[in-house]
Amino acid sequence: MSPTYDLAVVGAGIVGLAHAYDAVTRGLTVVVLDRDERAVGASIRNFGHICTTAQTGRALELALVARERWLQLGRKAGFDVRECGTLVLARADDERAVLEELAASRGADHVRFLDRDEASDLPIGGRDVVAAAHLPLDLRVDPRTAPAAIARWLADEGVDFRWRSSVASIEASGTSGSATVRTSRGRVTARRVVVATGHDIDRLYPDLADARAVTRCRLQMLEVAPPGGVRIQPAVLTGLSMLRYGAMASTAAADAVRQRFATDQPELLDVEMNLMLTQRPDGAIVLGDTHHYATTPLPFNEEQDAQLLLREGARLFGTDLTVLRRWSGVYASSPQTDFLIEAPEPAVRLVAVTSGIGMTTALGLAPTVLSDLF
Numbered sequence: 340m341s342p343t344y345d346l347a348v349v350g351a352g353i354v355g356l357a358h359a360y361d362a363v364t365r366g367l368t369v370v371v372l373d374r375d376e377r378a379v380g381a382s383i384r385n386f387g388h389i390c391t392t393a394q395t396g397r398a399l400e401l402a403l404v405a406r407e408r409w410l411q412l413g414r415k416a417g418f419d420v421r422e423c424g425t426l427v428l429a430r431a432d433d434e435r436a437v438l439e440e441l442a443a444s445r446g447a448d449h450v451r452f453l454d455r456d457e458a459s460d461l462p463i464g465g466r467d468v469v470a471a472a473h474l475p476l477d478l479r480v481d482p483r484t485a486p487a488a489i490a491r492w493l494a495d496e497g498v499d500f501r502w503r504s505s506v507a508s509i510e511a512s513g514t515s516g517s518a519t520v521r522t523s524r525g526r527v528t529a530r531r532v533v534v535a536t537g538h539d540i541d542r543l544y545p546d547l548a549d550a551r552a553v554t555r556c557r558l559q560m561l562e563v564a565p566p567g568g569v570r571i572q573p574a575v576l577t578g579l580s581m582l583r584y585g586a587m588a589s590t591a592a593a594d595a596v597r598q599r600f601a602t603d604q605p606e607l608l609d610v611e612m613n614l615m616l617t618q619r620p621d622g623a624i625v626l627g628d629t630h631h632y633a634t635t636p637l638p639f640n641e642e643q644d645a646q647l648l649l650r651e652g653a654r655l656f657g658t659d660l661t662v663l664r665r666w667s668g669v670y671a672s673s674p675q676t677d678f679l680i681e682a683p684e685p686a687v688r689l690v691a692v693t694s695g696i697g698m699t700t701a702l703g704l705a706p707t708v709l710s711d712l713f
C-alpha cells in the first residue's frame with residue numbers, strides 16, 4: 340500500500356519544487372511525481388535570471404518573497420545564488436530615458452543609474468552604451484544545476500521523489516477530501532494535490548487551459564563562448580528587454596523605444612526578441628531569446644532567428660561569437676493572467692506561471708497557494 344501523503348506535487352520543475360519546499364517548511368509529508376528521470380523542462384533551459392526589480396504589481400510582490408527564498412535555499416541546498424544584480428544597457432537616448440524614469444520611480448536602493456562615463460568601464464556594450472542601470476536586488480542561479488540541487492536537498496529532508504512516473508489523472512476521493520493520483524507506475528493518495536506541469540497543463544485539464552486561453556511560448560536560445568574569456572557577473576538586459584518587463588515597459592519613454600525598433604529593426608520585433616544574457620559558472624554565455632506562440636509549436640529551430648540573435652550578440656560584445664549549444668524551451672502563456680491558479684477539485688490546485696517569469700516568482704507563489712489549500 341502506498342502511504343497517504345499530505346501533499347502530492349505533479350511536476351519537478353521550479354513551480355513544483357517551490358510547493359514541495361513550502362510544504363516541507365510546514366512539516367507536511369510530500370511526494371513529487373515527474374514523468375522524466377530528472378527535470379528537463381523550462382526550469383533547466385532558462386537564463387537563471389531572478390529578475391526581481393523589473394517586475395510590477397503582484398509579480399513584484401511575489402518576486403521579493405521568492406528572492407529571500409532563493410537565498411535561503413541556496414544556503415540550505417548548497418548551490419550558488421549570486422547577488423550580482425542585473426545590468427540594463429541603454430544604447431540610444433530613448434533607452435536612457437527609460438532608465439532615468441525607472442531610477443526616479445524606484446529609488447537608489449533598487450536602481451543605480453550609471454551615466455555614460457560610469458558605464459564606459461562596463462565589460463560589455465562598448466562605445467554604443469550611452470547609459471546603464473544596475474539593479475542590485477536581482478539574483479542569478481545556474482538553471483542546469485539549481486533545480487537538481489533543490490530536489491536532492493528536498494529528498495534528504497524526507498520528500499519522496501517518484502521519477503519516470505507520468506500522471507494520467509487526478510480524482511477526488513469521495514467525501515474524505517483527499518485525492519488519488521493515477522500514474523504510469525501505480526496510484527498515489529494524498530490529502531491535497533498541486534499540479535505544476537508547466538506548459539502541459541492542457542494535457543490534464545484541457546477545459547481550464549482553454550478557458551484561460553493558455554498557449555505555448557517557444558523560445559530559441561544559444562550558448563556562446565565568452566569572447567576573450569570575459570567575465571560578466573550580472574545578468575545583462577538591453578533596450579529590447581525594456582519592452583518586455585513591466586517596470587520598464589510601463590514607462591512613458593518606452594513608447595519611443597518601441598517606435599524606433601519598429602522603424603529601424605522590425606525584424607527583431609517580428610521574432611519578439613529579448614536580447615539578454617547571463618554567464619554560467621564555466622564562463623559560457625547564455626544568449627537569448629526569441630518568442631513564438633502556438634498551441635503545438637513546431638519542433639524546428641529557425642536558423643534565421645538564431646542568426647539574428649548572433650548578429651545582435653556580436654554587436655554587444657564587439658566581436659563575432661562562437662556557438663557552443665543551441666536549444667529551445669517552452670513555457671505556458673496566457674493573455675489573461677500572469678499566474679494561473681485553478682481549483683478543479685477542492686483538494687487540487689493547478690498552478691502555472693503563464694508569463695515567463697517562473698524562476699523569479701514561483702518561490703513566492705507557492706506559500707500563497709499552500710496557505711489557501713491547507
Ligand SMILES: Cc1cc2nc3c(=O)[nH]c(=O)nc-3n(C[C@H](O)[C@H](O)[C@H](O)COP(=O)(O)OP(=O)(O)OC[C@H]3O[C@@H](n4cnc5c(N)ncnc54)[C@H](O)[C@@H]3O)c2cc1C
Nearest residue numbers: 350352353354374380381382385388506537668697698699
Ligand atoms: C528559454 C527560457 C528562458 C527563461 N528564462 C527565465 C528567466 O531567466 N527567469 C525567469 O524567471 N523565468 C524564465 N523563464 C520561465 C521559467 O523558466 C518558467 O516559468 C518555469 O521554469 C516554469 O516552471 P514549471 O515548473 O512550471 O515548468 P517546467 O520546468 O517545464 O516543469 C514541469 C515539469 O512537469 C513535468 N510533467 C509534465 N506533465 C507531467 C505529467 N503528466 N506527469 C508527471 N510529470 C509531468 C515535466 O516533466 C516537468 O519536469 C524562461 C523560460 C524559458 C523556456
